[in-house]
Amino acid sequence: MSTNVKNILAGLRIKIFSDGADLDSISEAYQQKLVKGFTTNPTLMARAGVTNYLTFAKEVLRIVPDLPVSFEVFSDDFVEMRRQALLLADLAQNVYVKIPITNTRRGSACALIHELSHRGIKLNITAMMTLPQVRDVAAALHPDSSAFISVFAGRIADAGLDPLPVMREALEILKPLPKAELLWASPREALNIIQAEQMGCHIITVTPDLLAKAKNFGKDLNDFSLETVKMFYNDSVKSGFSL
Numbered sequence: 001m002s003t004n005v006k007n008i009l010a011g012l013r014i015k016i017f018s019d020g021a022d023l024d025s026i027s028e029a030y031q032q033k034l035v036k037g038f039t040t041n042p043t044l045m046a047r048a049g050v051t052n053y054l055t056f057a058k059e060v061l062r063i064v065p066d067l068p069v070s071f072e073v074f075s076d077d078f079v080e081m082r083r084q085a086l087l088l089a090d091l092a093q094n095v096y097v098k099i100p101i102t103n104t105r106r107g108s109a110c111a112l113i114h115e116l117s118h119r120g121i122k123l124n125i126t127a128m129m130t131l132p133q134v135r136d137v138a139a140a141l142h143p144d145s146s147a148f149i150s151v152f153a154g155r156i157a158d159a160g161l162d163p164l165p166v167m168r169e170a171l172e173i174l175k176p177l178p179k180a181e182l183l184w185a186s187p188r189e190a191l192n193i194i195q196a197e198q199m200g201c202h203i204i205t206v207t208p209d210l211l212a213k214a215k216n217f218g219k220d221l222n223d224f225s226l227e228t229v230k231m232f233y234n235d236s237v238k239s240g241f242s243l
């Protein structure tokens with residue numbers, strides 16, 4: 001990653017987290033001090049070929065001993081979810097346990113969130129997309145317990161809706177909770193980093209690919225246009241096109 005990207009990111013107030021489960025990318029982002037935390041999820045882990053959850057989690061925590069790392073419970077049963085949450089939280093002090101806002105039967109996780117938060121367990125409430133969900137979680141959290149509130153802005157946008165009003169209102173709802181941080185999850189374009197920064201969102205979690213696009217922030221658009229023209233030209237030459 002270029003020094004340029006590093007400098008650009010260092011100038012932002014928002015905390016950038018890296019979203020992924022590829023150990024090499026996690027290690028690179030950590031060593032280059034590019035991000036302030038890491039998030040994973042079962043889908044990203046499956047995609048990265050992880051087969052042993054605990055071995056993977058321990059390896060990530062060996063690479064990242066001192067920044068927040070989120071690991072998600074994966075049971076559909078709240079009693080088992082609770083057991084997994086306690087086990088994950090015990091792995092290290094920098095673990096944030098990801099709890100989905102409901103199980104697959106639409107059962108609310110808020111009772112479990114209330115219990116874990118009141119035990120002082122650091123949480124990352126995930127797969128959230130609506131303001132009633134944010135209100136319910138805010139009511140369940142202990143004000144002195146750390147939590148990330150992961151609202152999937154990109155998936156809201158995938159549904160054809162503007163996520164900005166939702167994110168702004170979520171920030172208002174969370175104001176009385178000093179240790180609850182709004183996390184912009186599932187960004188879809190580099191612009192989302194700027195949007196999240198401008199509205200005062202606390203955290204945005206981005207994939208390494210999206211993060212790399214930050215190298216273009218502030219670029220002169222005439223230069224960017226020329227670069228694009230050159231790309232088309234060079235690829236045509238390389239391909240030997242003729243008409």
Ligand code: G3P
Nearest residue numbers: 019039040041155185186
């Ligand atoms: O890790 C949560 C989130 O950022 C993944 O988002 O919508 O691209 O699967 P999505």
